[in-house]
Amino acid sequence: MNSSHKHKNAISITKGAGLSSSAGKKALHQLKKKRQYSVKEYLEGILNGNRIILSQAITLIESALPGHRNMAQEIIEKCLPYSGKSLRIGITGVPGAGKSSFIEALGTMLASEGRRIAVLAIDPTSERSKGSILGDKTRMENLAAYQHAFIRPSPSAGTLGGVARKTRETIFLCEAAGFDTIFIETVGVGQSETAVHSMVDFFLLLMLAGAGDELQGIKRGIIEMADMVAITKADGTNTRKAEQAMAAYNSALHLFPAAESGWMPRVLTCSAYQKTGIKMIWELITEYKAFTVKNGYFSKKRKKQSLYWMYETIDQNLKENFYHTTDIKSLAARYEKEVLDDKISSFMAARLLLEKYYSGKTV
Amino acid sequence: MNSSHKHKNAISITKGAGLSSSAGKKALHQLKKKRQYSVKEYLEGILNGNRIILSQAITLIESALPGHRNMAQEIIEKCLPYSGKSLRIGITGVPGAGKSSFIEALGTMLASEGRRIAVLAIDPTSERSKGSILGDKTRMENLAAYQHAFIRPSPSAGTLGGVARKTRETIFLCEAAGFDTIFIETVGVGQSETAVHSMVDFFLLLMLAGAGDELQGIKRGIIEMADMVAITKADGTNTRKAEQAMAAYNSALHLFPAAESGWMPRVLTCSAYQKTGIKMIWELITEYKAFTVKNGYFSKKRKKQSLYWMYETIDQNLKENFYHTTDIKSLAARYEKEVLDDKISSFMAARLLLEKYYSGKTV
Numbered sequence: 265m266n267s268s269h270k271h272k273n274a275i276s277i278t279k280g281a282g283l284s285s286s287a288g289k290k291a292l293h294q295l296k297k298k299r300q301y302s303v304k305e306y307l308e309g310i311l312n313g314n315r316i317i318l319s320q321a322i323t324l325i326e327s328a329l330p331g332h333r334n335m336a337q338e339i340i341e342k343c344l345p346y347s348g349k350s351l352r353i354g355i356t357g358v359p360g361a362g363k364s365s366f367i368e369a370l371g372t373m374l375a376s377e378g379r380r381i382a383v384l385a386i387d388p389t390s391e392r393s394k395g396s397i398l399g400d401k402t403r404m405e406n407l408a409a410y411q412h413a414f415i416r417p418s419p420s421a422g423t424l425g426g427v428a429r430k431t432r433e434t435i436f437l438c439e440a441a442g443f444d445t446i447f448i449e450t451v452g453v454g455q456s457e458t459a460v461h462s463m464v465d466f467f468l469l470l471m472l473a474g475a476g477d478e479l480q481g482i483k484r485g486i487i488e489m490a491d492m493v494a495i496t497k498a499d500g501t502n503t504r505k506a507e508q509a510m511a512a513y514n515s516a517l518h519l520f521p522a523a524e525s526g527w528m529p530r531v532l533t534c535s536a537y538q539k540t541g542i543k544m545i546w547e548l549i550t551e552y553k554a555f556t557v558k559n560g561y562f563s564k565k566r567k568k569q570s571l572y573w574m575y576e577t578i579d580q581n582l583k584e585n586f587y588h589t590t591d592i593k594s595l596a597a598r599y600e601k602e603v604l605d606d607k608i609s610s611f612m613a614a615r616l617l618l619e620k621y622y623s624g625k626t627v
Numbered sequence: 628m629n630s631s632h633k634h635k636n637a638i639s640i641t642k643g644a645g646l647s648s649s650a651g652k653k654a655l656h657q658l659k660k661k662r663q664y665s666v667k668e669y670l671e672g673i674l675n676g677n678r679i680i681l682s683q684a685i686t687l688i689e690s691a692l693p694g695h696r697n698m699a700q701e702i703i704e705k706c707l708p709y710s711g712k713s714l715r716i717g718i719t720g721v722p723g724a725g726k727s728s729f730i731e732a733l734g735t736m737l738a739s740e741g742r743r744i745a746v747l748a749i750d751p752t753s754e755r756s757k758g759s760i761l762g763d764k765t766r767m768e769n770l771a772a773y774q775h776a777f778i779r780p781s782p783s784a785g786t787l788g789g790v791a792r793k794t795r796e797t798i799f800l801c802e803a804a805g806f807d808t809i810f811i812e813t814v815g816v817g818q819s820e821t822a823v824h825s826m827v828d829f830f831l832l833l834m835l836a837g838a839g840d841e842l843q844g845i846k847r848g849i850i851e852m853a854d855m856v857a858i859t860k861a862d863g864t865n866t867r868k869a870e871q872a873m874a875a876y877n878s879a880l881h882l883f884p885a886a887e888s889g890w891m892p893r894v895l896t897c898s899a900y901q902k903t904g905i906k907m908i909w910e911l912i913t914e915y916k917a918f919t920v921k922n923g924y925f926s927k928k929r930k931k932q933s934l935y936w937m938y939e940t941i942d943q944n945l946k947e948n949f950y951h952t953t954d955i956k957s958l959a960a961r962y963e964k965e966v967l968d969d970k971i972s973s974f975m976a977a978r979l980l981l982e983k984y985y986s987g988k989t990v
Binding site: 337340341344345347348429432433436483484485487488489512513515516519520521523567570571572573574575577578579581582583586599600603604606607608609610611612613614615617618 | 700703704707708710711792795796799846847848850851852875876878879882883884886930933934935936937938940941942944945946949962963966967969970971972973974975976977978980981
């Protein structure tokens with residue numbers, strides 16, 4: 265049912281747009297084809313772990329139509345008391361680092377042990393061209409075959425803020441549907457890893473070994489955000505290089521300040537192909553959970569994240585409202601030029617724009 | 628004249644406050660004692676390098692009175708064409724890392740060579756308690772003795788956003804007054820280093836050597852922001868430890884992605900006491916400048932910073948306007964609690980607050 269959400273059909277809509285975008289029309293069209301459920305029916309379906317109904321509820325979240333958004337919001341609020349019980353794991357790494365293979369290997373292992381796995385993605389349209397993220401469920405064929413696994417491609421349209429919000433809302437729904445382990449995948453080359461970091465319990469960075477290759481394309485600052493670094497594709501002739509990289513990063517990470525969690529980030533090697541290292545990584549993730557639950561950081565971080573999203577949503581809305589006000593955008597472009605030419609200061613430009621904005625308002 | 632701006636008298640005012648704060652009253656009182664200059668006289672004085680008039684203009688920038696702010700803005704706009712020609716160097720490090728001694732040693736060396744040195748600070752009131760930053764000019768006695776050196780303590784009141792804006796505006800005035808090397812000092816334990824990073828050309832992190840001590844209190848993420856790390860107090864029995872730390876950080880930094888500047892961050896040791904390493908650090912800073920001027924990054928970064936401050940100022944104002952609207956603050960506190968108790972989602976809380984805000988407005 266999500267064929268229109270594949271990245272090949274990605275529709276780029278501008279910030280804050282969405283009242284009548286083609287993405288919205290598609291979602292509407294999709295929903296019209298289905299039987300219309302009530303909020304109560306959605307809730308029951310989700311709580312019963314019905315993946316079809318869960319999928320349709322997520323489509324409501326992703327819809328740009330206000331009616332759908334309102335209904336989605338109601339469903340989310342009703343799911344809230346049943347959410348929060350999963351372990352949320354963020355996975356990042358540049359294209360080619362083997363994210364899909366890794367998630368499939370780890371996810372399949374966990375699914376075979378009876379865990380219920382959901383895989384979500386968070387990359388906004390603007391970052392999609394850099395690598396196909398979950399664009400195709402067939403990349404996780406083995407995992408997708410499990411009845412208690414759920415793989416959801418990234419929303420195909422929208423800016424980071426919008427996509428991130430939708431992903432966070434989707435987490436709640438998946439948790440209410442009983443998924444106990446949720447992977448949120450992102451490509452580690454843009455801004456999205458900060459958004460992922462602010463909605464997961466554990467942040468895992470995947471890196472490709474090789475002489476210096478591991479750095480290719482990775483954004484500065486990501487390494488310090490990671491609770492664990494896994495050097496992927498540590499098999500065959502790559503094994504030695506991977507182990508060298510592991511040793512180097514292990515000693516380097518000790519030179520950095522301890523994380524607030526008190527957890528010392530670990531560096532490991534793994535091979536999704538040979539299925540080595542996967543079990544060890546999972547053991548360390550569960551060790552991290554036990555450690556942070558015990559020292560109180562686990563719930564402290566969740567609370568901080570909740571407040572972060574409350575205030576972040578307000579900030580985003582205020583900005584969108586500002587830049588969608590008549591003339592502000594064109595005026596901003598003009599002042600940008602004057603600022604760059606040193607004709608006016610950044611602060612004067614801001615002041616003039618704000619005066620223009622408030623002059624048309626009673627705020 | 629800045630006795631009321633010492634941190635000992637720091638007055639904590641809330642975000643966006645300031646129409647009739649005691650800081651404002653003090654500034655008013657100070658200015659009343661002086662002869663009142665016109666904008667034209669201020670400009671002439673600044674362009675002539677008159678440190679007294681420069682100081683008074685900065686006091687206008689720091690004033691909370693709208694009349695002063697307007698006059699300050701006029702002066703800044705008029706100084707703008709004469710600004711931009713200095714090298715702006717950010718210096719951070721935890722209390723005890725020896726920031727003042729280092730700046731005094733480097734500043735005195737440069738002043739003796741005829742360079743005109745200005746030293747500013749950026750720490751907001753809330754971070755001041757963690758260390759006395761430039762609270763006292765006497766900490767840089769030798770440097771202060773030079774006629775072409777200018778040391779300005781941090782504004783004593785305000786939030787990070789406000790203090791950062793004032794510091795950036797002060798940079799323009801100092802440049803118009805002919806200062807060619809501007810140090811902006813900050814304590815590296817809070818949020819302020821990001822603000823500093825967004826207004827300097829070069830970012831230097833000072834670290835204290837010692838078995839693991841170098842990490843004490845440093846915020847994660849700062850190391851990756853640095854263009855150079857200097858291990859301070861590398862003298863006497865400390866020398867060996869400092870050199871070991873230097874070697875360790877040098878190899879660690881190679882494991883991190885290259886900065887956008889293309890510059891490979893360096894790690895050095897120095898002793899402000901023995902005056903060793905200081906010259907080498909300065910040579911590398913000038914090498915950095917030549918390197919980034921040549922590859923275009925120097926001016927690219929300045930342009931990015933100008934736009935950053937334009938949009939950042941708008942964002943801050945929109946937020947302040949929101950949170951100062953009647954009932955929003957108390958309502959936000961109530962919803963915060965409900966979000967933390969999982970009674971409503973972060974997004975619903977944001978939505979309810981935004982509805983309340985817009986319901987009272989025509990925006």
